[in-house]
Each structure stands twice: as C-alpha cells, then as structure tokens.
Amino acid sequence: MLKRLLAFTILMLGLATAIFFTQKWYLESIEETLSYSINAIYLFHFLAYIVIVLSVELLSKRLPDQVGYFYLASVFVKIGLFVLVFKDTLFADSPMNFLERISIVIPFFMFLVFEAIYCGRLMNAVDNESKSEG
Template sequence: MVYLVHAYLIGCPYLSKDCMLLKPYLFLLSFVLVLILVFHFLAQIKKLKDQLGFIYLATLVLKLLLFVAVFQNYFFGDIAEAEINKGHFLIPVFLGLGCEVFFLSQLLKRME
C-alpha cells in the first residue's frame, strides 16, 4: 500500500516492472519478514534472550550494507533517472526500520 502511494506521488508507473522503487521495496519487505521470523525463533532460546538487542543491531548494519551493495547502481551509477530523486530510495529503508522496531519491541514485551 505504501509503495503504491509513494510511486503515485513521484509519478512512477507503479503497476509496471519499470518502476525503480519496486525492487527496493521488495528487497526490504522480504528482509523485514525474514528478520521477524528469525527473531521469533531466537526469542525461544533462553540463552539468547539477553542478547537479542545486540543481534538486532548487527542485522541492522547487515541490512544497510546489503541494501547499498545490491542497489549501488541506483545510488552511485547512472541508472537513476533525473525525475526520481535518490533520496526516494531511502524511504523504504526507514519504513522497514519502523516496522522492524515495532514488531521486535512487541516480541520483547511478550518475553518479559
């Protein structure tokens, strides 16, 4: 839903594969879903309960590094079209970060 609104606001053809925002949104959505599932599993292990915050910080750095590595042509190359600002590619990062923090905080609250 957020992708559709974002694509509409910048004038990107959101229902086609040509929209440059589709791949970052799909990458981050899949990463967030996998991260939530992994943390749900890790929360069951009693030895790791106190370390989940540090593990999350490590996965956050990993996510940002993977995002820049996969989409480096968008940021540093000539692929980005003139009508789409490069800052638009960071909006999915912040949305994914918000979703991760919300769901993981709910998970940690249930653990107490």
C-alpha cells in the same frame, strides 16, 4: 508466535502497500521517472523484514537476552546488503535528484520502524513472560 507474526505482518503489509501506491501515484502525477525500480527497493525491504522478524522470533526462544543485540546487528547487515544489491543505483555517475533520494529513504525508514516496533514488542513480551515465571 505465529499469530503475532502474521497479524503484525498483515498490518505492516497493508500500510506499506498504501505508502507504496501513494508514492507511485505522486511520482506519476508529477511525471517523474526514477532511474531505478521502486518495486525492487520495496521488495528488498519486505524480504529483509521477513528474514529479520523470523530470525528474531526464533532467537527469542533460545536466547531471549540477546534479541536486541541480534536486531541491531541485523540492521547493519541489511544496510550492507542494500548497498551491495543497489550499488549501481546508489553510486551512479549522475547524481540523484531529491525525489530519487527520498524514494530510497522512505521505504528504508518505514520498514526499519516496523522491524523496530516488532522487535521491541517481542522483547517486552519475552521479558513479561520471564517475570511471570520467576
């Protein structure tokens, strides 16, 4: 469990860091300033990733058949928390331009894909273990 979680998180962290710095470099190169902190958005998604994969990992030991449902519910909770935490940014009086909108969407989908891959591999591993036992 710990080895899989640590290896995947290190890989994810490396890729996320590369995308984060590429995104910041691009915004600086075109002299675009965002009306919000991109650091805070990446930090939120990383913390949500840690909570989700740890929860799914622990749940897979107790209720392996419910992991997929839990992951689906956790994505909706994550979206709700994101909207709650960043409501001032998302619902500001002035509309966001394209770069501001895409700068929110990139980390959201990137971490969503990482979480989905991790949970999918975990469910396959749990399924393979249960088949080999039975």
